[in-house]
Structure formats: structure tokens, C-alpha cells
Amino acid sequence: MKQKRLGLLFFILMLVFALVACSSNDDTTSNEGSNNDTETDDSTDTDDGEEEEATSDGEFAGGTLRIALDAQPPNLDWPTTPATSARDGARLVFETLVTTDEEYKAVPMLAENIDISEDGKTYTFKLREGVKFHNGKEMTSEDVVASMERWLEKSTITGTIFIDATWTATDDYTVVLELQEPSSLTLDTMASAKMGAAIMPKEIIDGAGDEFITDEYIGTGPYVFTEWRQDQYIHFTRYEDYQPVEEEPSGLSGKRIAHFDEIFYYVVPDSSTRLAGLQTGEYDLAYGLPYDVYDQVQNDPNIEAFLTPxxxxxxxxxxxxxxxxxxxxxxxxxxxxxxxxxxxxxxxxxxxxxxxxxxxxxxxxxxxxxxxxxxxxxxxxxxxxxxxxxxxxxxxxxxxxxxxxxxxxxxxxxxxxxxxxxxxxxxxxxxxxxxxxxxxxxxxxxxxxxxxxxxxxxxxxxxxxxxxxxxxxxxxxxxxxxxxxxxxxxxxxxxxxxxxxxxxxxxxxxxxxxxxxxxxxNSLFGLSNKLEGITAFTGLVLWNAKFTE
Missing domain, CATH: 3.10.105.10 (Dipeptide-binding Protein; Domain 3)
Incomplete structure (x- = not known):
């Protein structure tokens, strides 16, 4: 796969705004609802070429994806930070009611369908049933209401669309949004990848109060947050009970398959170290390569230059x-x-x-x-x-x-x-x-x-x-x-x-x-030529990607 440029697919740095540094009293933060038995040395011994094994839906998975990240995220509390380093990791874990297809059209994700009233003020979301959080709890309307209310409180992208808006659960699988005024931008804003409207368990939100979530990152996505060692790495593992939709992948929508057993985001601030690690095979993917090595990466037969707006x-x-x-x-x-x-x-x-x-x-x-x-x-x-x-x-x-x-x-x-x-x-x-x-x-x-x-x-x-x-x-x-x-x-x-x-x-x-x-x-990433299926849409998309050998 030699992709040198993606046109419409997307982003972010960016930018990068209103960031609050993630902090913890310990060097390690972990999710109680996930497997946290893996230590650094043992966890990185997985062979990328290990024998693949079939998952329950007939797809294949295997290997450990090692990523060199250029900057440590402030946290993975997606609604609270626009940092791209946080976004890309957070959306492995969290999903949203609606997301964006390749034409930037808002489409259902955790919602099964959406009904909009004639006056454009009432949105009724029928939730997918049987979707489970990483802690084993089934997602219901009370979790969605709590999550969306927190998104409106924490995110700075919501503008005036949602002023005095209300979220109400009418039954376990139906949520109603009432707006004071109609807006043609409602679903597009909810689907944004920036400061995303992550759905998480109500008890996690209640426990966080006004604070940032710094360790209990529990969502419904294809990967489980496992461990964070500050200034070292962030570790995710495949969610074995993940329930993808069946639609064809498009942008951020459609079927998501977690092919990798594990994903490690290593914090590697030095760009020369990221490039050297990619060239030696220590890393399979490197963020934020310096632009002056673009020609060098293009001419290396073992790695590929990957550009995305x-x-x-x-x-x-x-x-x-x-x-x-x-x-x-x-x-x-x-x-x-x-x-x-x-x-x-x-x-x-x-x-x-x-x-x-x-x-x-x-x-x-x-x-x-x-x-x-x-x-x-x-x-x-x-x-x-x-x-x-x-x-x-x-x-x-x-x-x-x-x-x-x-x-x-x-x-x-x-x-x-x-x-x-x-x-x-x-x-x-x-x-x-x-x-x-x-x-x-x-x-x-x-x-x-x-x-x-x-x-x-x-x-x-x-x-x-x-x-x-x-x-x-x-x-x-x-x-x-x-x-x-x-x-x-x-x-x-x-x-x-x-x-x-x-x-x-x-x-x-x-x-x-x-x-x-x-x-x-355009951001410049470096990829191992053993990877296939990496795409980009407002940042790298890692689900549906896998090793070729």
C-alpha cells in the first residue's frame, strides 16, 4: 500500500486547543474493567508475524501494533480536549451516537435510527440494543443522556445550537433531544471528531463530577484501554465482545474490525528516534515525522510515506x-x-x-x-x-x-x-x-x-x-x-x-x-510495509487495518 496523499480524507494536529495536562498520583493509570496484567517488557515481545486466529465473525486478527507518538496526550477524556494525540487513541475506546462518512455526512453509529420532527427541534434516537461497555454493562439510554449532557458541558465546539437543549430517556433504548431552535448543523456537530460526544457509563460520569476523567476510560469501541505509563506508553487491547455494525466502512462510519491483539502508543518526542525506530522495525507506525525526511521515507523500500490533511x-x-x-x-x-x-x-x-x-x-x-x-x-x-x-x-x-x-x-x-x-x-x-x-x-x-x-x-x-x-x-x-x-x-x-x-x-x-x-x-506519517488497510479521516483510522505477514 503506497499512499502518498489523501485528498478529502482528513485531521489535527491541531490544533490543538484548550489542552489540560493529564496527571495522576501514580506513574501508571489503568482501567479496572480491562486486562492489566501485561508488563512493558513482556507485552512488547509479541511477534508481528505470529499465526493469526479467526474471530467469531470469521475475520482474522493478530499481532501487536507499535506506534511512536510525537506528543503525549493530556488525557483520553475525548469531550474535554481537542488534542489530536488524544482524539486518535480515544476513538479506539469510545463511540458516538452519530459519526461521519467519507462525504462528511452525519450517519448513525450507536444510534440505530434517528427521527427528526417537522419543526426541526426534536430528535429521537433509537439506540442499538445489546451494545456492551468494556466493563460488561449494557449501554442504555441513561448512559447516553448522561454522556450527552456532559459533552454539552465540557466541549467547546457546540456553539449556540444546544443552548438550553434537553436530553430525555423515554425508555431503555430511546433518547430524545429537544432544541430551543432548529439547526441544520445539529447532527454534523454531534458527529464531529473534535472533542467528540463520547458515550460512556453513567456511573463513570457521576464519579468524575466536574473533573477530567484520568483513568476509567470505558467505552463501547473496538479496543479496550488497558494501561497508561506516563511518558512511556498507552496500551490498548482488542475488545473481544465488540459488536460492529454491518455497513461497509466509509470515513468513520461502517464496520470496524479490531485485527490487532494489542496497540501500544509509545511516547517518543524526538523525531529522529521515531524515524530510526520505524526503519529498524521497532515501531510499525510513526506520527509527526519531520518534513525534511519526506524524500528519505519515500525512497526507503521497507517503509511508506503517508500524507493526510x-x-x-x-x-x-x-x-x-x-x-x-x-x-x-x-x-x-x-x-x-x-x-x-x-x-x-x-x-x-x-x-x-x-x-x-x-x-x-x-x-x-x-x-x-x-x-x-x-x-x-x-x-x-x-x-x-x-x-x-x-x-x-x-x-x-x-x-x-x-x-x-x-x-x-x-x-x-x-x-x-x-x-x-x-x-x-x-x-x-x-x-x-x-x-x-x-x-x-x-x-x-x-x-x-x-x-x-x-x-x-x-x-x-x-x-x-x-x-x-x-x-x-x-x-x-x-x-x-x-x-x-x-x-x-x-x-x-x-x-x-x-x-x-x-x-x-x-x-x-x-x-x-x-x-x-x-x-x-498535511501530516507526515511513516508506515511499515507490513501494514495494510491504514486509512485516514480526521486522523488515522486503525480499525480494519492489519499486518500482511
Whole structure:
């Protein structure tokens, strides 16, 4: 399988937002409802080529998949974090009422069918019966209601669609959602892979209270969370009682088969170590390979380069700070930047990126827009930038850009941005921190940074864009944006919503400038040529994949 590029399939980094570091009093966290007898040395001795054995449905399974992860997730509490490192592991364990097919259409998953009232305010979900959580308990409507209420409380992607919405269980296998206003985006939002609406046992939710779930990761998915050794690995095992749907796989929907006996996500921050481990066979799959080894990976007969659209890269302004709160200053930065130079410096091959002003990923056909971009993007006009600085009353104050080397392309982009801003008289300085510190400062230490360079993982609808919300890192408090976003969320049709979105993006790009979008980024993964069936859709999809030998 030699896949060099996936078009519509997706994402995320990203981005990466509102992350809270996972912590524990012990070095190891484990799920009481799963097999936790495996120690590190013994568990990694499984031979990938071991004899396969048939599962109950006639499929074959076997082997241990070893993955080198570029950053440790903050946790696996999917509704609470947009981190892509958390998302990919969490969705092995958790499933949702609805999910997304390859055309980004919301389709049932744990729901068997969905009935929508004529006024668009009432959604009735008939649940699949007999679906069991990893602790052996059958999933019922009380678990779904508790899970969906927690998702509405914890997730930041829900926007205004679900304000004052209610979830009610009418019997053990029927759940009703009542909205205050209809929205054509309801199911798309519920199906999002970002901060997903994970269904978990009610007692787990009750036990967590207002806190993050840090050890009892119990879902209905094809793999069971088994063990987490901080800064070492996260271990999953096949769920022998998993009950897949029978539809053909499409995007994140359809039949899911857990072919691997075990999956280990090893935390390997150093990119050269990830690549070396892939080349020697220590790892079967490696995340976040540096872009400068792209040609090397392509030319290695034992491994394969795998590209998938993952995020939009951007410079995000702290609009609650002293400097970046000034709209004229933000315009100055936007006007000064040479985006082509920035993106080429960070991504040394045309396969790895595309330059684009639009806030929505160009692969999300319903929502990709160029509104406002022609006269306000990639201007590289130093003299005009200086005029904006004078208008802003800028007097040489430090403009602090926060970066992390844990994502080398965004770090490089930030260094180029710093130099370009210095050339127009902005006293740009960089604060380079590790990834956990980056996440912490991004949300809770707003007085320590003015801007940051990062990527936002691909989302399926505009209201999921965190940098247009007031809640994300020095967030956007703009009455007109809020009004238009609400109008979009309550639009009666996709066509009506598209018109509103064009107007909203044009206003944001030309008058607000909450971010300077740089373009889209493909993530570079490395795969062993002994793997087949790996796909990507808003991140890697590991179910239905297996070893060829």
C-alpha cells in the first residue's frame, strides 16, 4: 500500500486547543474493567508475524501494533480536549451516537435510527440494543443522556445550537433531544471528531463530577484501554465482545474490525528516534515525522510515506492582551507577512502544504470559502504595515510570540514570522516552551504571550472553529461575529448557512483579524510495509487495518 496523499480524507494536529495536562498520583493509570496484567517488557515481545486466529465473525486478527507518538496526550477524556494525540487513541475506546462518512455526512453509529420532527427541534434516537461497555454493562439510554449532557458541558465546539437543549430517556433504548431552535448543523456537530460526544457509563460520569476523567476510560469501541505509563506508553487491547455494525466502512462510519491483539502508543518526542525506530522495525507506525525526511521515507523500500490533511496553520492573536487587542496592530502584522516564504520555510516540499486564507479547510467542500481573501491576504507590504503601526500608536513594545519545538514546522514558521515582523519595526520576541507548558499558557497565562503559532485540526462546520469563539486563549469577543455565528447555527438549510458563512468570514478577515491563516498542512506519517488497510479521516483510522505477514 503506497499512499502518498489523501485528498478529502482528513485531521489535527491541531490544533490543538484548550489542552489540560493529564496527571495522576501514580506513574501508571489503568482501567479496572480491562486486562492489566501485561508488563512493558513482556507485552512488547509479541511477534508481528505470529499465526493469526479467526474471530467469531470469521475475520482474522493478530499481532501487536507499535506506534511512536510525537506528543503525549493530556488525557483520553475525548469531550474535554481537542488534542489530536488524544482524539486518535480515544476513538479506539469510545463511540458516538452519530459519526461521519467519507462525504462528511452525519450517519448513525450507536444510534440505530434517528427521527427528526417537522419543526426541526426534536430528535429521537433509537439506540442499538445489546451494545456492551468494556466493563460488561449494557449501554442504555441513561448512559447516553448522561454522556450527552456532559459533552454539552465540557466541549467547546457546540456553539449556540444546544443552548438550553434537553436530553430525555423515554425508555431503555430511546433518547430524545429537544432544541430551543432548529439547526441544520445539529447532527454534523454531534458527529464531529473534535472533542467528540463520547458515550460512556453513567456511573463513570457521576464519579468524575466536574473533573477530567484520568483513568476509567470505558467505552463501547473496538479496543479496550488497558494501561497508561506516563511518558512511556498507552496500551490498548482488542475488545473481544465488540459488536460492529454491518455497513461497509466509509470515513468513520461502517464496520470496524479490531485485527490487532494489542496497540501500544509509545511516547517518543524526538523525531529522529521515531524515524530510526520505524526503519529498524521497532515501531510499525510513526506520527509527526519531520518534513525534511519526506524524500528519505519515500525512497526507503521497507517503509511508506503517508500524507493526510490534518490542520490549518495560523498565527493566533491574544486579543485580551495589551498589544494584540489593538485591531490596527493586528492589521499591521497581517499586512507585513509573506505567507509563501513562511510556509515554504516550514514545509520543504509542495506535497506537504498549501497556502490559503480561508478559515475552513479546502477539503470541506460545503464550507470552504475565499470570502475576504483577495485584498487582505499574503500582502507582504512593509510600508502599509508601518502605516497601521502608526495608527495603532505602537511604540516598540515587545510582541511576545509563543512557540514550541515539539511541532517543528510551526516552530519554524514562528521564527520566520518573527524576522518578517522585525523588518517592519515590530519588536517581536519568541518564547519557546515545551508542549505541556504551551497548552497551559495558552489558556491560563494570557499575560505571558501576545500571539502563538499553531495548527487547528480540521473541523466539519464553522461553529467548531475555536479561534472564532470567546472561550479559546484570549478569545474573540465580537458582537457581530457572535450574531452571525448564531444565524449560521440556526440556518434552515446548508445553502442559507453557506451564504452567512461567506459574510462572516469576510467580516473577520477584513475587519477583525482574529488570526492570520497561513494555509493547510498535511501530516507526515511513516508506515511499515507490513501494514495494510491504514486509512485516514480526521486522523488515522486503525480499525480494519492489519499486518500482511
Amino acid at each position: 490534518s490542520s490549518n496553520a495560523f498565527l493566533h492573536f491574544n486579543k485580551s492582551g495589551d498589544i494584540a487587542s489593538n485591531q490596527s496592530f493586528r492589521q499591521a502584522v497581517n499586512t507585513a507577512l509573506d505567507v509563501d516564504e513562511i510556509m515554504y520555510a516550514a514545509h520543504p516540499n509542495d506535497d506537504l502544504f498549501w497556502v490559503d486564507c480561508g478559515y475552513m479547510d479546502i477539503n470541506i467542500k460545503n464550507w470552504a470559502s475565499s470570502a475576504g481573501c483577495d485584498e487582505n491576504f499574503n500582502l507582504k507590504d512593509p510600508e502599509k504595515a508601518k502605516e497601521y503601526l502608526e495608527e495603532a500608536g505602537y511604540n516598540g513594545e515587545e510582541f511576545k510570540i509563543m512557540l514550541t519545538r515539539d511541532y517543528a514546522n510551526y516552530y519554524t514558521a514562528g521564527i520566520v514570522i518573527q524576522e518578517q515582523l522585525k523588518n517592519v519595526g515590530i519588536n517581536a520576541v519568541v518564547d519557546v516552551v515545551d508542549w505541556p507548558t504551551f497548552n497551559d499558557k495558552m489558556q491560563s497565562k494570557l499575560d505571558e504571550w501576545d500571539a502563538l503559532v499553531i495548527g487547528s485540526s480540521t473541523v466539519s462546520t464553522p461553529p467548531q472553529l475555536l479561534y472564532l469563539s470567546p472561550t479559546f486563549g484570549g478569545g474573540l469577543e465580537d458582537e457581530k461575529v457572535a450574531e452571525m455565528m448564531k444565524a449560521l447555527e440556526t440556518s434552515a438549510s446548508i445553502e442559507e448557512g453557506q451564504q452567512i458563512w461567506d459574510e462572516l468570514q469576510e467580516y473577520a478577515v477584513t475587519e477583525v483579524v482574529p488570526v492570520v491563516n497561513l494555509g493547510g498542512v
